Amino acid sequence: TEVLHQLSIENSVLELNGFKKIKHVCLTTEAIKRFLKKFDQFYIVLNQYAVHIPYEDQPVILIDSVLDRFGQVKDDASQELLHLRKSILKVKSSINKSFSQALSRYAQADFLDEIRESVVDNKRVLAVKAMHRKKVKGVVMGQSKTGSIVYIEPQQTLEFAQELSSLLYQEMEEVKRLLKWLTNALRPFITELTQYEEFLIQVDVWHAKAHYAYAMNGVRPVITKERTLQLIKAYHPLLFLDHQKQKKKTYPQSITLDQNSRIIVISGPNAGGKSITLKTVGLLQLMTQSGLLIPVDPSSELCLFKRILTDIGDHQSIENHLSTYSYRLKQMNYFLKKCQKDSLFLIDEFGTGSDPELGGALAETFLEEFYAREAFGIITTHYTNLKLLANELPYATNANMLFDAQSLEPMYQLFVGEAGSSYTFEVAQKNGIPYGLINRAKKKIAGGKVRFDKTIANLQKERSGLRHLSKSLKEQEQSAKVQAEELAQTQQKVQEKLERYQEVFDANQRLLILGRKVDQLAVRYFNKWTKKGLLDALFKLVMQENSKRTPKTKLQALGDDPKNGALQKASSADAKCTEKQGKDQSKPNSGNKKQAYDQELKQEVAQLRASKRAKKQKEAEQKPEEEVVFTLGDRVRMIDGVAVGTIDKIEKNKVIVNYGTFTTTVKKDYIEKL
Structure with a gap:
């Protein structure tokens, strides 16, 4: 920015470092644009932004024509x-040559010291012994600190040195001219460079x-137009990163702040996290409105405020003659002027710095005014009257930072819905204040105040116990x-395996029965040797077996046919078998446990068969039947059969x-x- 400002001034001349910066800006811009264009599918929005930046390579060409890669004039x-x-x-x-000649001559004459030569003002000089100084021309x-050595520039190099000075001056003037020309050449590109x-x-x-x-696991919360500020699992960014390192x-x-809870009054012990919570809300809101991702749960919702008013920390100033309370009154006056419906106010230790009763009354009045303006806000306080006011106002609520009264340690957890005790004496005891002094302090305050604070503390203890119990019950329920679920999965696996x-088992039994029937036919054929009867x-046996494989819809149609006696007999046989199994299962079992288990297993198997049969029947009913047209010469086979034949003749419903x-x-x- 400083270089471009200087470039915009007429007749100004940039330094070498300025040209290096301009070249670096141009090359970096070109490299980023090229990168974004190459990976456009990954950086769509960035590339769209970069496309609107026209790149001009002329400034780099001009600079390279004058400066080398080290930033020096070529x-x-x-x-x-x-x-x-x-x-x-x-x-x-020539200077080095003449100096070497003088050095050699005077060294032979033993006029020089042991070091022979040195450098003074960037010039090579002879280290002459003081006693021979008049014998050396130059x-x-x-001279040295001891005065024993005199540094002399020899006469032979003086003429060349003067010529060198003249040339160096001319070189400097030429460099200035070139830099001025380069500056003027770059000035028309100041818009592009900007x-x-x-x-x-x-x-x-x-x-x-x-x-x-x-670094802080930031996410984009839900931005809503409704007046809602809901932070879920929100971290203070700086505290999170610092603790992460440690x-x-x-x-x-x-x-949560919404229309039903516009103002939250946070109370609780000192060093319990009230101020950190307040700062977390303010910082995350500012970060969101500045386009930064924040460390919260992705389901968090935030609206945008036109004003965010804060009063956090002690701002007393000796230079400005401001005490703590004076500063707070000045801030409250500013809040009263600016705080409106679209504002968020955050006040730490509201009402402190003055007499507790008088300061508390004034703070209560301010809070009522902010409430009437329907502003959103969070305040932290130890004042009882502010806690009571938050409890009385319908759209305000109390909250407290939890405190473990047994270990006297803060829990750093915010609980919304109840006011909290300040645990003044407990915190004092934790910090090493003698117990006798604490008891003396307790006697100096009103009994009602002690009872009120103790009641709040007891309620917090009871709530803590209920919270632990609820957590335990939830864990047990889970x-x-x-x-x-594991038992149901195991039962399902056992059911499927069964x-x-x-x-x-059914398939093996069917094959055994079929084998016995075939064996009986073989015996009959062996005894009678009649092929026709065999x-x-x-064929009758094959028909009976295939009828059992026929879909239910066809079996029902065939079963209604009075001519189909074989199928009716098979169906009645299955029914009798099932009925017999049912009767056997219904008989009282007087055996041992194994028999009872077998009986129970048979009942389960019967139920499985019945459910499977019903399922197949339902599928068959739902499946639409297609009417098949047979013609002479068609290749056919029995349903679920193997042998293939051809149709020789068709007679009504038979072939x-x-x-x-x-x-x-x-x-x-x-x-x-x-």
Whole structure:
């Protein structure tokens, strides 16, 4: 900013450091714009902001034409400067050569001291012994502290030194001319340079906000247009970061201000966290309105205030002749002028600095006035009259910082809804005040005051006990809930495993029964050797088995057919079997525990079968049936069968299927089209 201000002044000349800063600003701006454009999908908003900053590379080109990468004027910045610097190098070489010759000659003559030479005013000089000073031609530049050595610039180098001084002066003038030209060349770009600087400042601010938010786990709360300030698990940012470094615990606070609770009066012990809570609310509100993320729960809600009025800390001043109470009255006068409905006021130790009764009465009047203006506010106090007033006003409430009376340690937790005791004597006892003095102090105050404070303290103790009990009950309830869920999951797994086992058992039983029937047919065939009867019996057996695999809707239709005696017999057999199982299960069990367990298991299996049968029937009923049209030559098979045949003839609801070695007549409902 200072460099650009100097650049805006007509006929001004920037220093070398100023040009380096301008070049750095330009290159940084260009690098950030290029980066944001490359990663546009990740930085959409930032890139949109950067696109509106037009980049001009001419300032960098102009600076590079005069200065090198170290920020010094280049030799070839102009032909004149190049010629001068070559001449300077040549003269310096002549000076060194002539000085070396003089050094060699006088050293041989033993006119020089052991150190032989030194440097004075950036010039090489001969270290001549004092006794030979008149024998060496040249200009005396000084002598040693003891006076034994005289420093002389030899006559041979004087002429070259004068020429060098002239060249250096000309070089300096040429550098000034070049810097003035460069300054004038950059002046037309002052608008662009100002934009670059503002862009970098904005990016730096965003980076600082993001870095700070990351360090303190900041989030964006809900910004609402309604008059609500709800902070959930809010931390004081500075305290949180400081405790994080020291590995200490930081206690979050939750507090709410809304239309039903516009003003909160916080009371409680000293060093209990009242002022920190007050500062936390004010600081987080200011940070939010400044566009900073804050360390709160993401569900927190904040509205925006036009004014935030604070009176925190002791501001007495000797220079301004202000006492604590004078300053507070001055602040209250300012509050009365500015505090309105859209204001938030935060007052620490409201009413202190004067006589407790008189100061408390005045503070009570101020509080009533702020309440009448419908302003939002939080105050901390030890005054009883302010606690009582907050209890009487419908849209104000008390709050207190919890205190453990047994350990005499603050708990740093805010409890809204009740006033708190100041624990004056308990805190005094904790800080080492003799117990006898505390008792003497208790006798000096009114008994009613002691009883009132003691009552509040007892209520806080009872509430603390209830809070611990409630916490314990909630933990037990949570534990019972977890156990119930685990038990339900275990029962579900056992139920599923039992169903799988039962399905396997039923399948094996069906295969055993089918095997016995096939074995019986084999025995009959072995004894009678009649192929025709065997095929009829085998086909009848296959039909019976497939009828059991037919969907329920088809079984019901087939069961209604009086000609379908086989299916009716199978159904009646299943019914009798089920009825028999039911009767067996209903019989009183006089056996041992194992038999009772087996009986109970059978009942569960029967229930599983019934529920599974009902489920399949429901699915079959819900599934729409598609009417299949059969034609001559169609390849078909029995439902759930394996053998494939072709239709030779169709007669009403029956078809004749040719299996190659034999033909059979079946109903359409028994076959499926391939």
